Amino acid sequence: xxxxxxxxxxxxxxxxxxxxxxLNCSLARLTQLSNLSLKDIEQLxxxxxxxxxxxxxxxxxxxxxxxxxxxxxNTPPVPCLLPKQxxxxxxxxxxxxxxxxxxxxEENKTAIAFDTGADLTSLFNKxxxxxxxxRTLFLTxxxxxxxxxxxxxxxxxxxxxxxxxxxWISGTKPLPKxxxxxxxxxxxxxxxSTPGHSPGGTTYVIQGLPVPVAIVGDAIFARSVGGIPPxxxxxxxxxxxENILSLSPETILCPxxxxxxxxxxxxxxxxxxxx
Ligand SMILES: [Fe+2]
Numbered sequence: 001x002x003x004x005x006x007x008x009x010x011x012x013x014x015x016x017x018x019x020x021x022x023l024n025c026s027l028a029r030l031t032q033l034s035n036l037s038l039k040d041i042e043q044l045x046x047x048x049x050x051x052x053x054x055x056x057x058x059x060x061x062x063x064x065x066x067x068x069x070x071x072x073x074n075t076p077p078v079p080c081l082l083p084k085q086x087x088x089x090x091x092x093x094x095x096x097x098x099x100x101x102x103x104x105x106e107e108n109k110t111a112i113a114f115d116t117g118a119d120l121t122s123l124f125n126k127x128x129x130x131x132x133x134x135r136t137l138f139l140t141x142x143x144x145x146x147x148x149x150x151x152x153x154x155x156x157x158x159x160x161x162x163x164x165x166x167x168w169i170s171g172t173k174p175l176p177k178x179x180x181x182x183x184x185x186x187x188x189x190x191x192x193s194t195p196g197h198s199p200g201g202t203t204y205v206i207q208g209l210p211v212p213v214a215i216v217g218d219a220i221f222a223r224s225v226g227g228i229p230p231x232x233x234x235x236x237x238x239x240x241x242e243n244i245l246s247l248s249p250e251t252i253l254c255p256x257x258x259x260x261x262x263x264x265x266x267x268x269x270x271x272x273x274x275x
Contacts, residue, residue: 015272036053044057055068066274067268067269085209089123092118097257110184111133112136120149135159140201147169150169167202175191192244197219205251220240220255223266224270225240
C-alpha cells in the first residue's frame with residue numbers, strides 16, 4: 001500500500017478497488033479492456049502507483065482520470081467550517097474513526113443528533129454546556145459504527161430516533177417518505193433518500209443556517225464513496241448525483257468518515273462524479 005500520509009478516508013487505491021467491486025469487473029477483464037498487462041493492473045490494485053497506467057485504467061472503471069490522479073497527489077482538502085449551531089464528534093469504533101453530528105437552535109434550545117458514533121461523552125458535554133434538550137436522533141443508516149450508542153442515547157435523553165424503513169433497527173421509527181421538519185422558525189431539515197451503501201441510506205439536508213449543510217452518512221466521502229454492492233452500484237451513484245450533488249455548490253457535506261467537503265469540491269474532484 002502507498003506510504004504517504006492520507007488526508008482522505010480513501011486513497012486512490014481504495015477508490016479503484018471500490019469501483020471494480022461495484023462494477024463487478026475482474027482484473028482479467030480490465031486487462032482486456034485497457035490493454036494494460038495483468039501485472040501492471042495487479043500492481044495498481046496492490047497500491048503501487050504508476051500515474052500513466054492509473055490514467056489509462058480510470059475510464060474503464062468509470063472514474064475521472066484527472067480527479068483520480070489529483071487524489072493520488074494527496075493534496076489536502078479545502079478546510080470547511082461548520083456553522084456555530086453545529087458540532088462534529090469523532091469517536092473510535094474498533095480503531096476506525098467515525099463522525100456524528102449535532103445541530104441546535106439558539107431560539108428554543110432544542111437539539112437534533114445525527115448518528116450516535118461509538119461514544120457519547122462529547123455529545124452529552126455539548127448538550128450540558130449549551131443547556132440543550134435533545135429531542136430527535138436522525139440516523140443516516142443502520143451500520144453498527146453509526147448506531148452503536150443508540151439505546152444509551154435514547155435511555156438517557158428520551159429522544160425519538162428515526163431511520164429509513166429499509167434500514168430499520170429496534171428502538172427507531174421508520175422515516176416517512178419526503179420527511180421534513182422545522183427545528184425553529186429558521187432551520188429546516190429535509191430527508192433525501194440516498195440508498196446504495198445501505199438500502200435505507202438517508203441524507204439530511206439542513207437549510208436556514210448561514211450555509212446549507214448535508215449530513216450524508218457513508219453515501220459520499222471527500223473524493224470517494226462508501227462501498228456499494230454491485231447490485232446497487234449504478235443506482236447508488238445516481239442517487240448521490242441526484243440527491244446530494246444537485247444541492248447548491250456551497251453546501252457543506254458532512255460524511256461519516258474522513259474530512260468535511262462541499263458539493264462544489266466533489267463535483268470537481270471526486271473521481272466517481274467529476275466530469
Ligand atoms: Fe456505513
